[in-house]
Amino acid sequence: xxxxxxxxxSPRWIFAATLSSLMVSxxxxxxxxxxxxxxxxxxxxxxxxxxxxxxxxxxxxxTLMEFQSNAVMRYQEAGTLCFPQPITSGxxxxxxxxxxxxxxxLHAIRAELFELPGFPATYxxxxxxxxxxxxxxxxxxxxxxxxxxLKDVITLDYAFLKERHIDWPQITNRLAPQxxxxxxxxxxxxxxxxxxxxxxxxxxxxxxxxxxVLNYAFLRGNKPTTQLLRKAFTAQKEIGxxxxxxxxWKAEVRKQITPLLQGSSGPVLGDTMVWGRLPGNVGxxxxxxxxEFSSPYSAKADMAMARAEMDRALAALSDTRALIVDVSLNSxxxxxxxxAELAGSFARTRVLGFTKQAxxxxxxxxxxxxxxxxxxxxxxxxxYLLTSDLTVSAAETFTLMMRALPQVTQIGxxxxxxxxxxxxxxxxxxxxxxxxNEVYRDASGVAFEATGIPPRTNLMxxxxxxxxxxxxGHRRAVDRLLAMLGTS
Numbered sequence: 001x002x003x004x005x006x007x008x009x010s011p012r013w014i015f016a017a018t019l020s021s022l023m024v025s026x027x028x029x030x031x032x033x034x035x036x037x038x039x040x041x042x043x044x045x046x047x048x049x050x051x052x053x054x055x056x057x058x059x060x061x062x063t064l065m066e067f068q069s070n071a072v073m074r075y076q077e078a079g080t081l082c083f084p085q086p087i088t089s090g091x092x093x094x095x096x097x098x099x100x101x102x103x104x105x106l107h108a109i110r111a112e113l114f115e116l117p118g119f120p121a122t123y124x125x126x127x128x129x130x131x132x133x134x135x136x137x138x139x140x141x142x143x144x145x146x147x148x149x150l151k152d153v154i155t156l157d158y159a160f161l162k163e164r165h166i167d168w169p170q171i172t173n174r175l176a177p178q179x180x181x182x183x184x185x186x187x188x189x190x191x192x193x194x195x196x197x198x199x200x201x202x203x204x205x206x207x208x209x210x211x212x213v214l215n216y217a218f219l220r221g222n223k224p225t226t227q228l229l230r231k232a233f234t235a236q237k238e239i240g241x242x243x244x245x246x247x248x249w250k251a252e253v254r255k256q257i258t259p260l261l262q263g264s265s266g267p268v269l270g271d272t273m274v275w276g277r278l279p280g281n282v283g284x285x286x287x288x289x290x291x292e293f294s295s296p297y298s299a300k301a302d303m304a305m306a307r308a309e310m311d312r313a314l315a316a317l318s319d320t321r322a323l324i325v326d327v328s329l330n331s332x333x334x335x336x337x338x339x340a341e342l343a344g345s346f347a348r349t350r351v352l353g354f355t356k357q358a359x360x361x362x363x364x365x366x367x368x369x370x371x372x373x374x375x376x377x378x379x380x381x382x383x384y385l386l387t388s389d390l391t392v393s394a395a396e397t398f399t400l401m402m403r404a405l406p407q408v409t410q411i412g413x414x415x416x417x418x419x420x421x422x423x424x425x426x427x428x429x430x431x432x433x434x435x436x437n438e439v440y441r442d443a444s445g446v447a448f449e450a451t452g453i454p455p456r457t458n459l460m461x462x463x464x465x466x467x468x469x470x471x472x473g474h475r476r477a478v479d480r481l482l483a484m485l486g487t488s
Contacts, residue, residue, distance in 0.1 A: 034103045042098040042113060048072065051102050052111060056125035060358030060437070061423060062156055066131055075135040076426060079152030082132060083139035085426050097300050098122070115299050119337045120367045141429040143188045147172075147179035149427045150192055157423060157437045159359035163450040164199055171195050185430055192431065193218040201450075202331075202392055203422040207432040216243075217431070223389040223416055224464035232470060249470065250288065250329050256475040257286070263316060268309050269293040272332075275313040278324070278478075280487050283317035283379075285310075286326040287342065290334025290394040299335060306338050307375055310345050314377035322382040322485055325402070328412055328461050328474065333393025336369065343401035344374025346383055346408060352443040353401035356421075359437050371401045383408045384481060388461040389452065392416040399453050400442050410455045411481060413462070417452035459484075 038051045052067045064075040064082075072091040075084050095113070102111045112121035139145060151172040154161075161168050175195050182188040185208070192206055202221035207214055229246055239245040254274060258264060261276030261284060268274065272289035294301035317323060340353065350372045357366040385402050387395075387410055396419045402408045420436035427433060441447045461477040463469040 034105055036102075036104045038100075038102045040100060042095040042100050043092055046070075046092065048092060048095070049100065052100060055128050055131050056111060057128055057362065059124045059126055059362040059364035060360060062153075062360065062362075062425075064128070064131055064135065065125065075131055077135075078149045078425070078427075079156060081139055081145070081149055081152065081428070082135035083428060084136055097298065116303060116337045119340065120369065124364045126363060139428040142180075143182040143191075143429075144176070144180040146188060146427050146429045146431060147176060147192065147195075150195065150431075150433055151176075153425045153427070153433060154435060157360055157425070158204070158435045159420060159437050159439050160201070160449050164201065166199060188429075189217050189431070192433075196220070196433075201436055202416060202418045203420055203434060203436045205434040207424070207434060209430045209432070214432070219243075221392075221416065221418065225389050225462040225470075228462065228464065228467055228470055231467070246331065250331075253329060253471075253474045254286065254288075256472075257284070257478060260284075260478070265309075265313065265316075269305060270295075273309060273313075275317065277317060277320060278482060280482060280485060281319075281321050282482060282485055283313075283320035283323040284326065284478075285313055285317075285323065286329065287395070287398075288330050289332040290330070290336075290338040290342075290398065291332075292334065299337070302335065303338060303341055307341055310342055311376045314345055314375070314379050318377060318379070320381070322384065323379055324384050324386055324478070324481060326386040326478075327391050327395045327398060328386045328388035328477070329390060330395035331390040331392050331416075333395055336394055336397050339394045339398035340369060340371060340401060341374055343371045343398055343405070345377060346379050346402065346405050347371045347373050348378060348380060349373070351404050353404050354397060354440050354442055355445075356438050356440045359439065369397075369401075371404060380407055384485075385410045385412075386459075386461070386477065386481065387412040387415050387453070387455060389413055389416050390462070391453075392418050393422075396448070396453060397440065400440070400448075403453070403456075404443050409457060410453070411457040412455050412459050412477065414452035414454045415448070417448060417450045419449055 040049055040051065042049055042052060047069045048067045053069060055064060055066045058065055062077045066073040073087060075082060097115065099114045100111055102109065109127040111125040113123040115122040154168055172195060175191050179188060179191045182191060189208060196204055196206060196218055197220060200222040205216055206218035208217035233242050233245045239248060260278055264276035265274055270293045272293065273287050275285040278284045291302050293305045350370050353369045353371045355366050355368050358364050385399060385408055387399055391399060396415045399410060399415055403410055419440040420438045422434045423437040424432055424434045439447055459477055459480060462473045
C-alpha cells in the first residue's frame with residue numbers, strides 16, 4: 001500500500017457510476033430525457049475543458065470540486081463542517097489522461113470522468129450553482145475540531161461499522177475529551193489512533209503531514225499473518241519501517257520459488273510479477289501488485305505494461321496442462337482496472353465479476369464490473385488461484401473476477417476482507433483519514449468485506465500457529481498444490 005495523493009485519492013480506490021445513473025431524474029421523477037451530451041478530454045493543452053468548468057458535487061464522496069481553466073479546488077463536506085482543501089501542485093496534471101462525458105436533462109447536469117477507457121467512471125459528478133460561502137473559509141484547526149471532523153467523516157462514509165463490530169458513537173464520545181485536551185499533534189495522533197485501533201481494515205489509516213511530507217501515522221491491518229510479521233519486525237533492528245520490512249520479506253519468500261521454475265521471467269513489472277514453468281508441466285504466475293509498474297506513474301502505462309507481460313507469460317505457458325496464479329503475497333492491491341484486464345486473459349465470454357456501491361450514494365448508481373476476453377492469449381485449461389490473508393484490495397477484486405470463470409478454482413486461505421476503495425479525506429490541521437466507503441459484492445450479491453473471500457479448497461499458506469511459516473509456508477503451499485495436481 002502506498003500513501004495516496006491527498007488532493008485526489010489514489011486511482012485504485014475511486015470509481016463511480018454507470019451511464020444509467022445519468023438518465024435518472026435528480027428529483028426522482030419527471031422527464032429524464034438527455035437533452036445534451038458532450039464528450040472529450042478533461043485536459044487540453046494544460047487547461048481544463050470548458051465543459052467541466054464550474055462547481056460540482058462528487059457523488060458518493062461528500063466532496064465539492066471546482067474546476068477552473070487553470071486550477072482544480074476541492075471542498076470537504078464533513079457533517080456540520082465544510083472547508084477548503086489546500087491546493088496542491090499538479091492538481092490539473094492528475095487529470096491529463098482522463099476523458100469525460102457530460103449530460104443534461106430538465107433536472108440536472110451530470111458528468112462522468114474516466115481514467116481508463118472501457119471501464120466504469122472514476123468519478124461521477126453533479127453540477128451545483130456555487131461553492132457555499134462557509135466552505136471557502138479555513139476551518140479551526142484546534143484538536144477538538146479535528147477530532148469532530150474524524151468522527152463525522154467516519155459516521156457518514158465508513159461502510160462497515162456493523163460488520164467490523166465498531167461502536168463508533170461510544171468510542172468517539174469516550175475519546176472526545178482526550179482529543180480536546182491534546183496540546184500538540186503528537187498527543188492528538190495518539191487519541192485518533194486509539195479511536196481507529198480496532199477497525200482491522202488495511203484501508204483505514206491515519207496520515208500525517210509534517211512540513212508537507214506525508215507519512216502513515218496509523219495503519220493497522222491485523223490479520224494473523226500480519227500479526228506474525230509485526231512480531232518479526234519488532235524482533236529485528238535493521239529495518240525501521242514495517243511496510244519496508246514486509247516488502248523485503250516478500251522478496252525473500254519469492255526467491256524460494258525461483259529454483260523450481262524453468263524458463264523463468266525473472267522479476268518483471270517493477271519486481272511485482274514472476275512467471276515460469278513448474279515441475280509436472282504446470283505454469284506459474286505470481287502477481288504481487290495490480291499497479292505502479294510505471295515511473296513516473298500512469299494508469300494508462302500500467303495497463304499497457306500489465307497487458308504486455310501477461311500476453312508474454314501466457315504465450316510461453318500455453319502448452320502447460322494447468323496454471324497456478326498466485327496472489328497470496330499481494331498485500332499492495334492496485335487498480336481494479338488492471339485486475340479486470342488480467343482476469344480477461346482467462347475469459348471466453350463476457351461475465352459479471354462484481355458490483356460496487358458507495359455507502360453514501362448521493363445519487364451515484366451501483367456499478368457493474370465485467371470480465372471480458374482480453375489480450376492475444378486466452379488460457380482455458382484448469383487454473384488454480386492461490387490466496388492467503390495477505391491477498392488484499394485489488395487482489396481481492398481479481399479473486400472475485402477469477403472465481404466467476406468456470407475453469408478457475410480458488411485454493412489456499414481466506415483473503416484479507418478489505419475490498420473497498422480507500423477514500424482519503426483531509427481533516428482540519430495536519431491529518432488525513434483513509435477509509436473504506438464502498439461495498440463490493442460478487443455476481444451472486446454476496447459481500448466479503450471483513451470476512452474475506454473463502455477458498456473453494458483449503459490449503460494452509462501461512463499457519464498462524466507456526467512462526468516458521470513466514471519463512472517456509474509459501475514454498476510448502478506451492479509444493480503441496482503441485483502434489484495435489486499430480487504428474488499427468
